[in-house]
Amino acid sequence: MPSLRLVESEPGQSRYGALAAAMRSxxxxxxxxxxxxxxxxxxxxxxxxVALGTMRRALDLLAEQGLVERSHGRGTFVRQGLSGxxxxxxxxxxxxxEQAPQSRILAREALAAPAEVARVLAIGPGEQALRLKRxxxxxxxxxxxxxxxxxxxxxxxxxxxxxxxWGDLLYPFYAERCGVHVQRAxxxxxxxxxxxxxxxxxxxxxxxxxxxxxxxxFDLAGRCVEWRTTLGDANAFHYTVAIT
Amino acid sequence: MPSLRLVESEPGQSRYGALAAAMRSxxxxxxxxxxxxxxxxxxxxxxxxVALGTMRRALDLLAEQGLVERSHGRGTFVRQGLSGxxxxxxxxxxxxxEQAPQSRILAREALAAPAEVARVLAIGPGEQALRLKRxxxxxxxxxxxxxxxxxxxxxxxxxxxxxxxWGDLLYPFYAERCGVHVQRAxxxxxxxxxxxxxxxxxxxxxxxxxxxxxxxxFDLAGRCVEWRTTLGDANAFHYTVAIT
DNA sequence: AAGTGGTCTAGACCACTCT
DNA sequence: GAGTGGTCTAGACCACTTG
Numbered sequence: 001m002p003s004l005r006l007v008e009s010e011p012g013q014s015r016y017g018a019l020a021a022a023m024r025s026x027x028x029x030x031x032x033x034x035x036x037x038x039x040x041x042x043x044x045x046x047x048x049x050v051a052l053g054t055m056r057r058a059l060d061l062l063a064e065q066g067l068v069e070r071s072h073g074r075g076t077f078v079r080q081g082l083s084g085x086x087x088x089x090x091x092x093x094x095x096x097x098e099q100a101p102q103s104r105i106l107a108r109e110a111l112a113a114p115a116e117v118a119r120v121l122a123i124g125p126g127e128q129a130l131r132l133k134r135x136x137x138x139x140x141x142x143x144x145x146x147x148x149x150x151x152x153x154x155x156x157x158x159x160x161x162x163x164x165x166w167g168d169l170l171y172p173f174y175a176e177r178c179g180v181h182v183q184r185a186x187x188x189x190x191x192x193x194x195x196x197x198x199x200x201x202x203x204x205x206x207x208x209x210x211x212x213x214x215x216x217x218f219d220l221a222g223r224c225v226e227w228r229t230t231l232g233d234a235n236a237f238h239y240t241v242a243i244t
Numbered sequence: 245m246p247s248l249r250l251v252e253s254e255p256g257q258s259r260y261g262a263l264a265a266a267m268r269s270x271x272x273x274x275x276x277x278x279x280x281x282x283x284x285x286x287x288x289x290x291x292x293x294v295a296l297g298t299m300r301r302a303l304d305l306l307a308e309q310g311l312v313e314r315s316h317g318r319g320t321f322v323r324q325g326l327s328g329x330x331x332x333x334x335x336x337x338x339x340x341x342e343q344a345p346q347s348r349i350l351a352r353e354a355l356a357a358p359a360e361v362a363r364v365l366a367i368g369p370g371e372q373a374l375r376l377k378r379x380x381x382x383x384x385x386x387x388x389x390x391x392x393x394x395x396x397x398x399x400x401x402x403x404x405x406x407x408x409x410w411g412d413l414l415y416p417f418y419a420e421r422c423g424v425h426v427q428r429a430x431x432x433x434x435x436x437x438x439x440x441x442x443x444x445x446x447x448x449x450x451x452x453x454x455x456x457x458x459x460x461x462f463d464l465a466g467r468c469v470e471w472r473t474t475l476g477d478a479n480a481f482h483y484t485v486a487i488t
Numbered sequence: 489a490a491g492t493g494g495t496c497t498a499g500a501c502c503a504c505t506c507t
Numbered sequence: 508g509a510g511t512g513g514t515c516t517a518g519a520c521c522a523c524t525t526g
Binding site (some may be wrong): 065066082086183184185186187188189190191209211234235237238239240241242243244 | 429430431434435453
Binding site (some may be wrong): 014015016050051052053054057071072073074075 | 513514515517523
């Protein structure tokens with residue numbers, strides 16, 4: 001017997017909007033894990049006692065928001081986390097052509113989060129966090145230097161083991177090892193100059209101009225799960241924006 | 245007598261897609277000028293002999309593409325050009341708070357377009373183009389230095405008159421004086437260093453790091469109508485991107 | 489062949505804006 | 508009150524994917 005699951009929409013809220021919100025909650029609650037299919041439109045429409053078209057609009061909304069992915073003939077799926085290599089979108093490292101980038105963990109340390117990190121990660125000041133330093137190379141040449149902060153109870157599985165075997169993409173790795181799916185990110189681009197230590201790691205001169213990309217990454221529930229600062233040669237930076 | 249205007253959709257093309265394309269052509273052809281309302285959904289649906297919902301989807305498509313704007317209870321309108329002040333989105337000039345930016349034309353010259361300019365503007369090599377140099381100030385301080393290329397038969401009205409009276413926003417001015425509506429733009433961001441002349445205009449040292457934004461602006465028909473290079477202090481640059 | 493999402497219809501009613 | 512776009516329904520049929 002199909003228990004009818006009615007959604008009440010506040011005045012001023014459309015029914016498909018309320019349905020989308022309800023589905024969103026169920027997804028965040030983990031009723032359908034990332035990568036799995038949610039029930040067919042027909043089934044969901046019947047379950048909520050609405051017309052097919054109304055449920056379709058709700059699902060289309062979730063698709064626009066990047067929460068689910070629709071695939072003609074196959075079904076509607078909860079989106080997996082971001083694939084990964086998105087950091088190199090901001091830089092063009094010549095010559096090397098399309099060589100696969102590599103990455104190496106330079107340092108890993110569990111620390112009490114400094115005030116700014118705690119604020120950005122939305123954890124209590126002084127709570128434990130994991131700090132990584134990472135060097136990305138393209139065609140064997142140092143290209144990007146990263147400092148990454150991760151909230152600690154959540155990323156505990158990364159405090160042990162040899163980082164040499166972590167592979168080149170972190171986000172799929174977060175999912176596999178910690179069950180954390182990065183679903184959305186916000187990058188802020190700025191400009192600066194390299195400090196002496198940073199310059200050495202990138203094989204550039206101290207004081208060399210650099211582009212700085214600071215990223216907050218969020219999971220399905222909207223929690224900030226990563227705070228990353230990436231530095232690279234300012235001359236290699238390029239980015240294109242469409243304006244409408 | 246309403247002449248039925250049938251659209252034939254190629255196989256693999258949805259009917260609303262074909263309708264959107266047809267409407268797009270009519271808009272580009274100038275049947276409804278920018279800012280004016282297009283006929284009501286009902287009328288358009290009847291004119292094309294399709295259901296209301298189908299025409300709605302077509303119009304929604306055009307709205308997504310930024311070609312029209314829908315307004316509940318009022319109608320559907322062909323979009324005006326971009327408002328303007330979009331260049332300062334890339335920079336933060338402190339202290340001044342939210343002072344209104346001002347602009348001054350430093351130079352204006354009709355020239356044979358150099359090869360690169362001709363390519364970008366998609367005009368014949370050596371055809372005439374108008375080159376402007378422009379300084380934007382915020383709170384009285386020089387902030388952005390711009391070089392702007394405009395294809396010439398089209399922008400002829402700008403070759404005469406005193407540029408002092410041009411006002412601070414160029415795009416509305418293009419529309420008013422030349423009937424050119426900028427509808428879309430693509431910005432490419434990079435970093436560089438200021439040349440001696442540029443540095444002087446911005447009151448910075450020669451060789452000072454600068455952010456460079458190169459913009460191609462397009463009109464309704466997709467023609468490139470402006471090629472602009474903007475320089476500003478790299479330290480004032482900041483930009484935020486959301487990734488999904 | 490069965491099941492999925494995508495398109496299209498025809499119509500009712502609601503919410504907003506203008507006069 | 509007249510006219511606009513926005514929501515919702517109920518149903519038919521199509522196109523794609525998979526066993």
